Amino acid sequence: MNILDKKKNSTSFNYYKITTGLYIILTMYSLLVSIYLSIPLLLYGIITNKKGTPLFIALFFSILGYSFTPPFEFDLYRHYESYEYYLQYNEFLYPIKDFYLSFLFLIGKNLSLKKEFLYFISILIYYTSILTVVLKLKKNVPLTGTYFFIIFVLFILNNTVVEITGLRFTTALGFISLFIYYNYIESRKKTSYFFLFLSVLSHFSVIILPIVIILLRLLYKLFNSRLNAIIMIFTSVIAGLYFVEPIVAFAVIGVEKLFNIYIGAETYTSGLWGADRVTLHGFSQTGIMFENIKLGISILIPVIISITFILNKDYGKNELTKLFVACSIIFFIFIPFDTVYLRYQYLLIVTALIIFATKNYKFKYLDGQFIGISMIFLKISMQITVGLLSTYVFYIRGLKFDFINTNLVAVLFNIM
Structure with missing residues (x-):
């Protein structure tokens, strides 16, 4: 491929660019209809570093994970059991080790939310946090090409939706990722220590x-x-x-x-x-x-x-x-x-x-x-x-792959 071909391809790619506002509208709409429709838009958002992409990808995983029914072996089973006990008796079934779960329990009880919101929120926090870090690195370092793809994939796979079923530690890890980035890369001390404080509250x-x-x-x-x-x-x-x-x-x-x-x-x-x-x-x-x-x-x-x-x-x-x-x-x-x-x-x-x-x-x-x-x-x-x-086998078995109901509207309707 010669230089003219590269220039032509670059121009062609620019021709198909969409504005940030339109990207946000289209992605939100696709998440409201079915998360699977949002996949091309999410990939586009990653490549072009569009605003809102970390949140949208986090919503994708949150909606997918919402349908998971945990078996007895999972920490999430115990957290769900404890939450339902708290709703009924206004006290904790198990000793609370950190403030994160007790805070979610309090919010859930006051808003009359179903137990699945615990997992939904935890996935949302974790993926929004780590993807914010990755895409900021892509923009500010900058990371390009294959190397960005490698870093991105390793960040995503370091902790999967299966590990997030523990809720507390992965939430803390998400906040720690933000602390490390803001403190050591952008030197935003106040912001970074806020996230460090949240991480300690999430998991001691x-x-x-x-x-x-x-x-x-x-x-x-x-x-x-x-x-x-x-x-x-x-x-x-x-x-x-x-x-x-x-x-x-x-x-x-x-x-x-x-x-x-x-x-x-x-x-x-x-x-x-x-x-x-x-x-x-x-x-x-x-x-x-x-x-x-x-x-x-x-x-x-x-x-x-x-x-x-x-x-x-x-x-x-x-x-x-x-x-x-x-x-x-x-x-x-x-x-x-x-x-x-x-x-x-x-x-x-x-x-x-x-x-x-x-x-x-x-x-x-x-x-x-x-x-x-x-x-x-x-x-x-x-x-x-x-x-x-x-x-992972238990997790896949516990998921419900439903094209029609795997969307943000269905999840919010069920949680409420």
């Missing part, structure tokens, strides 16, 4: 992030040193694997008792979702081996990405890469506590994707960019593979 476990930020500022000389950073990474991994389990468990349970707040400390340290998860769930030898492989990969990936950042000549000047390294070091301490550690990996992936979107990490004899993105792809592929063998 993310209180670890402001703690890491404070430690990073207090010990900035320690983290600025490449050698010290590498030593701390491997020391933390060894400590997490072999030494700190009883100390961390004691500290987490102590925090729960000291502040008189319920965070499920025993469950996430030694219970069903903690250090003894594999034993308590009765995993087979094959299952145990697979879990060990999954854990090993989840340790290896942040180690490799951290070293990639540390080896860059601008490491000491880049606050976001230092945050990634510091978070990795602190998170490795939680390696024995299965669920907590793996949840923190989502936060690391979001941070790494934003970093790789904004800076090139190609060295003389090594393509750090390719290695880092490949590591993230490996992590997400493993996550999806596990999901397809378990929870």
